[in-house]
Amino acid sequence: MIAILKYNAGNVTSVENAINKLGYSTVITDDNSILESADKVIFPGVGEAGSAMRHLKEKGLDEVIKALKQPVLGICLGMQLMCTYSEEGDTLGLGIFETQVKQFPPKDLVPHTGWNNFTSMKSKLFENIQARNDFYFVHSYYAEICKETIAVTDYILPFSAALKKDNFYATQFHPEKSADVGIQLLKNFLKL
Known part of the structure; x- marks a missing residue:
């Protein structure tokens, strides 16, 4: 069973639909015991960082996720x-992940919305995906490149398109909105 974290941030339904299309059963939940017993956990989100983090803390989900x-x-x-x-x-x-999230300069060029590809893809997450493949991005803030960066995209400046540490993976782009290449990435994650 694949648990999709419910925490007062949007985009949960499109992630659920993409995972269900791949034949997996999903549950959208903020229940600690379900999250802990799930085969995989997806932590999606569209929204504002401050209010989303407050919600995670109020529910005790911040400690559960870690x-x-x-x-x-x-x-x-x-x-x-x-x-x-x-x-x-x-x-x-x-x-x-040991990196900070910063706002793109200058503000008149954000949000970064559209299709971009990567350089430096280093993970099983990208199996059967080429560097020239484009993924869909929509964001005004970016994670700086760090030792946990497994893919880099350049928009105004180079930033972390994906991160990995131990059992934690993360993408700045939206695989669930990235057509076939996004579905391939989700398949790769679900096979881990």
Whole structure:
């Protein structure tokens, strides 16, 4: 069973639909015991970092997420909240990835919306995916490149398109909105 984290951030239904299309059963939940017993956990999100983190803390989900042992995939805001700090709302993150999330300069060129490819893809997450393949991005904040960066995209400046540490994976782009190549990435994650 694949648990999709429910935490007051959007985009949960499109992730659920993509996973269900692949033949997996899903549950959208904020129940600690279900999250802990799931085969995989997906931490999606569209929204604002400060309010999303407050909601996670109110529900005790911040500590539950950090303690998960199965593969976990953060998507967009989910990825950003897994970092140490976000300039959005002056927000302390979960600290899973040792990098900060900053706003793109200059503000008149954000959000970064559209299709981009990567350089430097280093993970089984990208099996059967080529560097020239494009994924869909929509974000105004980016995670700085760090030792846990497994893919880099350049928009205004190079940033972490994907991160990995231990059982935690994360993408700034939206695989569930990235057509066939996004479905391939989700398949790769679900096979881990």
